[in-house]
Amino acid sequence: MYTPPAFREDDPATLHAMMRETRLATLVTATAEGLLATPLPLFLDDTEGANGVLYGHVAKANPQWKAPPLAEALVIFPGPEAYISPSWYASKQEHGKVVPTWNYAAVHAYGWPEFFEDEDHLREIVTRLTDLHERPRAEPWSVADAPEAFVRAQLKGIVGVRLPIARLEGKRKMSQNRPEADREGVAAGLRASPREGDREVGAMIPTARR
Template identity: 75%
Template structure:
């Protein structure tokens, strides 16, 4: 059986920071939502769910390795940072709970704006109608796994070559990876 995946808006809420009830998992709890039309929320749970979070990533050209000149035994690779969060997934349809999740997600993403939009800026009846089109999700994090592959398997000169090559890129994500190689 193929397990479906989806890209969903979520927010991590931590116990002890005034953002979640005391019964929440000490690793935090993910809250989010998905479209009611998305069939994923109707599937029976098959163990823990996984939420995948990607950090900066970039293609690494073997041309950046000084060791290429010495022995030619190099191949392209990919540098990346990723975190997998696992836990039991719960879906919910309660309108008040959905409103709280949507409000928190909106506030989180609007906060940096000069004039943040808030859910209360829209008419309440309109918001309530929109909530009928989504289903909430809650994933208390039971286990975290992280991976950081930043050319650490290469020699110091090769790492410096990769960092220099990525630092010259026009892509912000490449430059972010270059900075991580040096740290």
């Protein structure tokens, strides 16, 4: 990922937090058959290894897990993003030398994926993923709520993914390279947007007020 110094994020705790905020990542592997990619929910266990380990699962019918990777896999964690209009820059009024851009945050995790079919391990992964996303609900659903025979049948249709993270790249492009007046204009423009995602990015713009 191309990351100029002004936008680079290296703090492990911050990178892990950005990854946890992403509900759906994309696993990309380079194989003899070409590039294969699967969107999937993952959870991070930061107690394992130097950079943590990612866990999830794919459908057994998905050919990606059967195709040996030729290099490290890439897992993409997209964060908040928003279009930035040059009309929001104070410098537009000064000299007009401004262009549109995009603000966004992203983390790229690299490592060699391991796939497994052990039923007990799969049940643990599915349970942890389910609990992670059900926890905020008033009445969380649990894997144990489904009939045991049904759960076991469902587990036979998936393959687990374990990816020890070898390295991480983080980028947070939030107008840090613009003058303060331009950042203020961008933040104000995004806060006024009807799109919730734009307003989320607006709150991330570094200004003298935050």
